[in-house]
Amino acid sequence: MRNYIIKRILLLIPIILIVAVIAFFITNLMPGDPVRVILGNMASEAEVARLEKSLGLDQPLIMRFFRWLANIMKGDFGESLYLNAPVSEVLRQRLRPTLLIAILAEILGITAGLLLGILAAVKHRKFLDQFSITLSLFGISIPSFWLALMLMFVFSVKLGWFPVSGYEPFAEAGFGTFRYLVLPAVTLAFMQAGLIARMTRSAMLDTLKQDYIRTAKSKGLSTRIIVFKHALKNSMLPVITVIGHNFAVLLGGTWIVETIFVIPGTGFMAINAIMRRDIPVIQASIIFVAVIYVILNLFVDLSYAFLNPKIRYN
Amino acid sequence: MLFLKKYKKYKHPYVTTSIIILIFLSFLSLFAPVLTDYNPVRNDARNRLQPPSREHLLGTDQFGRDIFARILYGIRTSMEVGLAVVILTVIFGGLVGVTAGYYPQIDKIVMRILDAMMAFPGIIIAISLAAIWGAGKLNIILALSFAYFPKMARIVRSSVISIKDLDYVDSARAAGANDLRIISKYILKNSASPIMVQATFNFALAILDEAALSFLGVGIMPPAPSLGAMVTDARTYMVVAPWMILAPGIMIVLTVLSLNLLGDGLRDLMDPHLKNTLKK
Numbered sequence: 001m002r003n004y005i006i007k008r009i010l011l012l013i014p015i016i017l018i019v020a021v022i023a024f025f026i027t028n029l030m031p032g033d034p035v036r037v038i039l040g041n042m043a044s045e046a047e048v049a050r051l052e053k054s055l056g057l058d059q060p061l062i063m064r065f066f067r068w069l070a071n072i073m074k075g076d077f078g079e080s081l082y083l084n085a086p087v088s089e090v091l092r093q094r095l096r097p098t099l100l101i102a103i104l105a106e107i108l109g110i111t112a113g114l115l116l117g118i119l120a121a122v123k124h125r126k127f128l129d130q131f132s133i134t135l136s137l138f139g140i141s142i143p144s145f146w147l148a149l150m151l152m153f154v155f156s157v158k159l160g161w162f163p164v165s166g167y168e169p170f171a172e173a174g175f176g177t178f179r180y181l182v183l184p185a186v187t188l189a190f191m192q193a194g195l196i197a198r199m200t201r202s203a204m205l206d207t208l209k210q211d212y213i214r215t216a217k218s219k220g221l222s223t224r225i226i227v228f229k230h231a232l233k234n235s236m237l238p239v240i241t242v243i244g245h246n247f248a249v250l251l252g253g254t255w256i257v258e259t260i261f262v263i264p265g266t267g268f269m270a271i272n273a274i275m276r277r278d279i280p281v282i283q284a285s286i287i288f289v290a291v292i293y294v295i296l297n298l299f300v301d302l303s304y305a306f307l308n309p310k311i312r313y314n
Numbered sequence: 315m316l317f318l319k320k321y322k323k324y325k326h327p328y329v330t331t332s333i334i335i336l337i338f339l340s341f342l343s344l345f346a347p348v349l350t351d352y353n354p355v356r357n358d359a360r361n362r363l364q365p366p367s368r369e370h371l372l373g374t375d376q377f378g379r380d381i382f383a384r385i386l387y388g389i390r391t392s393m394e395v396g397l398a399v400v401i402l403t404v405i406f407g408g409l410v411g412v413t414a415g416y417y418p419q420i421d422k423i424v425m426r427i428l429d430a431m432m433a434f435p436g437i438i439i440a441i442s443l444a445a446i447w448g449a450g451k452l453n454i455i456l457a458l459s460f461a462y463f464p465k466m467a468r469i470v471r472s473s474v475i476s477i478k479d480l481d482y483v484d485s486a487r488a489a490g491a492n493d494l495r496i497i498s499k500y501i502l503k504n505s506a507s508p509i510m511v512q513a514t515f516n517f518a519l520a521i522l523d524e525a526a527l528s529f530l531g532v533g534i535m536p537p538a539p540s541l542g543a544m545v546t547d548a549r550t551y552m553v554v555a556p557w558m559i560l561a562p563g564i565m566i567v568l569t570v571l572s573l574n575l576l577g578d579g580l581r582d583l584m585d586p587h588l589k590n591t592l593k594k
Contacts (some may be wrong), residue, residue: 018430026442137578141571143522145529146545146563153552153559252435256526270438271530274445286442290433 004305008298019290020072024065026286027279038081055081072287078280080273087284091266097167097181098254098265104178104185105250109192110243116193117200117239121208122227132197139194144253148187148260155183165262184257188250192243199242203235210234237304244300248293316507320583328579335572343390352380354387355537363555373557375547377537381558385565387539392521392569395455399520400513402459403466408509410463411470412497416478421471428464436461437523444532454533458520469512473505507584511577518573525566541566 035051052058056067071078077087113136120132156164167180207213208231216226254267262268270285272278321329342349352370358378366373372381414424431439436458443457477483483500491499525542527533534540536547541562548558 014426015430015433018427019433022430022434026439026446029446137571137574138567141518141522141567141574143525143529143542143545143563143566143570145526145542146559146566149545149549149552149559150563153556157553248433249435249437252437255438255441256530259530271441274441274532282442286434286438289435289438290430293433293435 001305005302008301012294012298015294016291019287019294020069021065023283023286023290024068027282028061028064068283077284077287080281081278082276083278083281087280090269090281091284091288094264094266094269096169096265097263098251098258098267100177101181101184101188101254101257101263101265102247102250104181105188105192105253106243106247108185108189109250110196112189112193113196114200114239116197118204118227118232120197120201121204122223124205124208129201132201136194136197136201139190139192139197141194142190144187144191145256145260147190148184148257151183151187152261165260167261167263167265180261180263184254184261184263187257188253191253192246192250195242195246196239199239200235203238204231207231207235237307240300240303244296247296248289251289251292317510317580317583324583326579326582328575328582332572332576332579335568336576339389339569339572340393342386343393346383346386346390350380350383350386352383354379354383354539363551363558365555366557372561373555375544375555375558376551379537381544381561384539384544385541385561388541388544388562389565389569391451391534391538391540392524392566395451395458395524396517396520396573398455399458399462400517402455403462403516404509404513406459406463407466408470408502411467412474412501414467415471415474416493416497416501424467425471428467431464432468434461436519437526440523440527441530441532444527449527449532449535451534451538454524454527457527458523461523462516462519466509466512466516469508470505473508474501477501477504507580511581511584514573514577514580518570518577521566521573522570 035048035055035057039047039051049058056064059067068078075088077091079085080087080090083090116132116136120129123129152164156162162179162183168177170177173179204227213226213230216230221230251267254265255270256267257263258265258267259271266285266288269281273281273285356379358374361370361374361378362376364370364374364378370380370382372385374380375384410424410428414421414428439461440454440457443460444454447453447457478496478501483496486496486500524533524540525545528540528542529546531543531546534543536543544562545559548555548562551558
């Protein structure tokens with residue numbers, strides 16, 4: 001097991017390197033000269049050259065890449081071109097609302113998804129199965145930006161249960177913070193629940209066909225024990241994979257819902273950075289999502305190896 | 315075609331339903347100029363923000379443009395983008411997947427690169443690329459294809475690997491067939507099913523993501539009609555003109571839902587245990 005873990009962690013290095021290469025070259029091919037954007041059109045050539053030099057933009061791209069790579073290894077993503085602060089600092093400040101939304105959405109999504117999926121599998125081909133299939137199909141087919149606006153319209157504008165948009169940090173509002181986070185989280189949870197329900201249903205149906213389930217049934221065990229004790233555990237592997245793979249999609253979704261609900265998280269920051277060509281911030285935002293994806297999927301793979309010894313010794 | 319034969323045998327209800335809806339939607343988008351007299355991009359200041367009526371079936375927007383007309387042309391845009399993305403994804407994903415699956419020498423390195431690319435959620439890659447290349451139909455088609463092809467490549471690759479060492483491929487090789495013939499005649503033919511299923515889901519995803527990109531302002535440029543951009547317009551007038559936001563949203567859901575349903579149906583048809591699945 002230890003060798004397997006070490007091997008998997010070493011495998012992360014090339015992947016994260018390629019992630020960095022993609023993030024760097026995507027952002028540096030952006031049109032629009034950030035120096036011109038900062039100084040405006042009236043700037044003299046000398047001023048432009050000075051700022052270019054101080055930002056290190058006068059050097060060849062490949063040299064900049066290696067210097068940038070060395071810096072991010074130390075956790076230094078450079079300075080934001082607009083916010084007058086180190087990017088890592090900016091990212092840290094905006095992390096909390098994003099993580100709160102993502103975790104809340106994930107909890108809601110997993111709960112609803114597992115419930116719907118198990119219900120559908122147990123009531124296979126009955127009304128509840130059809131209901132659950134339809135609901136989860138809607139979950140993966142509704143555009144999140146539209147769902148967000150509909151929820152906002154009904155629950156904030158019409159019913160007034162939640163603020164329309166904005167955010168107050170935990171330090172000021174206490175648990176009132178969550179009033180701002182419920183609708184964004186529900187929006188994102190919808191899709192996660194759909195994905196998880198579909199996977200849970202098909203994995204459970206596969207498991208319920210197995211011989212040992214028939215044995216358990218013929219032993220006279222109740223459906224509840226068979227489902228929760230015997231079947232669920234053995235259906236969890238593909239479900240865990242889906243959760244791991246889609247957490248990054250969830251983080252991508254925060255780019256959209258944070259923009260709609262005007263929540264100052266990393267997603268809102270990323271979209272603003274893209275609109276303003278704030279390259280260091282864009283790079284950090286992209287790498288942030290990718291690294292979380294990579295690490296989470298390492299845990300998924302390790303949990304596989306933990307649950308299934310065959311993988312460990314392969 | 316394998317799917318057609320299977321469909322004739324089993325008449326999967328998902329496939330039937332979704333095909334009917336999709337034919338209806340394609341009809342709407344193809345015959346948009348016949349179905350409406352309104353120009354989707356012409357402003358009409360006197361008829362701003364009209365609720366649905368006999369003249370304007372779904373009402374008008376803030377520039378007095380007919381929403382029904384914009385919806386019809388919007389579906390057309392969605393379908394064009396979706397179809398183009400699917401074609402490009404199949405070509406690129408297929409090329410990369412076949413090469414990686416068939417030639418183990420380069421498999422490892424290609425897979426590492428694909429792994430890294432898949433670490434970025436599609437929508438994030440697409441937003442970033444659309445921001446680099448600028449908004450516009452062609453650019454978002456390229457951006458979305460770039461975002462989706464790694465997954466397609468992986469699917470093709472695993473299908474190629476599962477087929478290439480089977481006996482009938484070996485015997486073709488022994489009979490003197492070269493790589494190109496083996497790949498095109500034996501391997502691709504037999505990996506067509508998983509490719510088609512993934513392509514259907516990609517179609518749905520492309521329509522969803524095109525709408526999201528246009529909503530964010532990095533997709534289809536106004537005034538060209540796009541369902542996503544219509545939601546952006548509608549957002550400001552949500553309280554005074556709620557019909558503006560309902561129609562495009564429902565249209566996106568209908569299109570994406572029927573494509574996902576088709577994908578589910580095709581996947582069922584592909585399943586060798588189909589008889590059990592469909593048994594009533």
